[in-house]
Amino acid sequence: MRSTTGWQADGATRTLRRTTLERRDLRPDDIAVRVEYCGVCHTDLHALQAHTDDANGMLVPGHEFTGVVTEVGDAVSGFTAGDAVAVGNIVDSCGTCPMCRAGQENFCREFPTLTYGGTDRQDGSTTLGGYSREYVVDHQFAYRLPAGLDPAATAPLLCAGVTVWEPLRALGVGPGSTVAVAGLGGLGHLAVKMAAALGATTTVISRTPDKADEARELGATGFVVSTDPRQLEAVRDRFDVVIDTISAPHDLAPYLRVVAMDGTLSHLGHLGPVTVDTIDLLIGRKKLSSAGSGGRSSTAAMLRFCAEHHITADVEVLPSSQVNTALERLERNDVRYRFVLDMSDLDLDY
Ligand SMILES: [Zn+2]
Ligand SMILES: [Zn+2]
Known part of the structure; x- marks a missing residue:
C-alpha cells in the first residue's frame, strides 16, 4: 500500500x-x-x-x-x-x-x-x-x-459540469434552442454557460431578483423571478428545455408550465420522489426527465467543448x-x- x-x-x-x-x-x-x-x-x-x-x-x-x-x-x-x-x-x-x-x-x-x-x-x-x-x-x-x-x-x-452537459446534449440543445435554467448555484451557473455556448437563447429562473446581473454575465439573455406569477405567466410554454438545478424539494408545476410543447423539464438538482399532476404534462405533451454524472465519452467531449469555449x-x-x-x-x-x-x-x- x-x-x-x-x-x-x-x-x-x-x-x-x-x-x-x-x-x-x-x-x-x-x-x-x-x-x-x-x-x-x-x-x-x-x-x-x-x-x-x-x-x-x-x-x-x-x-x-x-x-x-x-x-x-x-x-x-x-x-x-x-x-x-x-x-x-x-x-x-x-x-x-x-x-x-x-x-x-x-x-x-x-x-x-x-x-x-x-x-x-x-x-x-x-x-x-x-x-x-x-x-x-x-x-x-x-x-x-x-x-x-x-x-x-x-x-x-x-x-457539476458533466451533470448538466449530458442532458443539454441528449436533449439536442444547440443554435435556435430556448433553454431556461432554474437555480443559479454550482450546477446552474455551468448550465447557463454551456447552454449559451451551445448557441441556445438562455434564461435564468431564480427566486431572487438580485441575481439578474450575474445571470447576464454568465451568458443568459433573459431573467425570470420565480416568485412573481406574472413573470412566470409571461414565459408560459416558452422553453424547449428547462434545466432544473434547485437542490431542495420543490413543486414542479411552475417549471413544467414554462416548458414549450414537446419540450422537456430535466430535473437534476434533487433526488427523490416528486409529485406531478399529469395535466401539466398532458397540456403540450411535455416530458419530465432526469440525469446525473456522465459517461466516459461525454465527459471527454465536455472537457473538449469547455476548452474550446473557455468555460470553467x-x-x-x-x-x-x-x-x-x-x-x-x-x-x-x-x-x-x-x-x-x-x-x-x-x-x-x-
Ligand atoms: Zn458531485
Ligand atoms: Zn455496466
Whole structure:
C-alpha cells in the first residue's frame, strides 16, 4: 500500500480532520494522481450527513478533482508521469452491460464504482475520495486536462459540469434552442454557460431578483423571478428545455408550465420522489426527465467543448485546511458558485 494524507470524517461528527490514509499499489491499468484541486459538491454534504447517522468506517469525500500523474501501471500507454488529468465521480463500471456498452458507464446496471464511498470491484475495499493528496485510479476513468483550462476552476466540471452537459446534449440543445435554467448555484451557473455556448437563447429562473446581473454575465439573455406569477405567466410554454438545478424539494408545476410543447423539464438538482399532476404534462405533451454524472465519452467531449469555449466554473479556492468552513458555507448557499480546495497544504507538516 501507499500512504498519503487527506481529510476524513470518522462518523462521530461531521467535522473532517486531517489523517493519513492508504492507497492501493498500482494495478497494471492504474495511474497515481497527485491531487491539486478538488471541488466541494452538495453530494459531499449529503454523504457526511449519512455517515454521521450510521457512524461506520472512514469517509473521505471529494469526487471532482484535477491533478498530475506521478506514476503509471505496466499496462497504461495513454498517460505518462507529468500529465495533467481530471477525475470525476465514477472510477469503474462493469464494462459489459448495455449501459456501459452504450458509453453510459454512469448508468451501469451493476452500479458504477463511486469515487468515494463506493466498493472497489477487485478487492472489495471502500473507495476514499479526492479530499486527499493522492488518488489511484484506473486510467480509463481519468481524463486528460485540456491545455488552457485553469486546473482549479476545471475541477467542478467533472461532477457539476458533466451533470448538466449530458442532458443539454441528449436533449439536442444547440443554435435556435430556448433553454431556461432554474437555480443559479454550482450546477446552474455551468448550465447557463454551456447552454449559451451551445448557441441556445438562455434564461435564468431564480427566486431572487438580485441575481439578474450575474445571470447576464454568465451568458443568459433573459431573467425570470420565480416568485412573481406574472413573470412566470409571461414565459408560459416558452422553453424547449428547462434545466432544473434547485437542490431542495420543490413543486414542479411552475417549471413544467414554462416548458414549450414537446419540450422537456430535466430535473437534476434533487433526488427523490416528486409529485406531478399529469395535466401539466398532458397540456403540450411535455416530458419530465432526469440525469446525473456522465459517461466516459461525454465527459471527454465536455472537457473538449469547455476548452474550446473557455468555460470553467466560477470558483472560490480555499486551502484544504479550510474544508470544514467550505462545507458550512456551502450548506448556507454562501458561495459563488463552487468551492475548490487547494490540496498543496497537505504537503506541509503540522
Ligand atoms: Zn458531485
Ligand atoms: Zn455496466
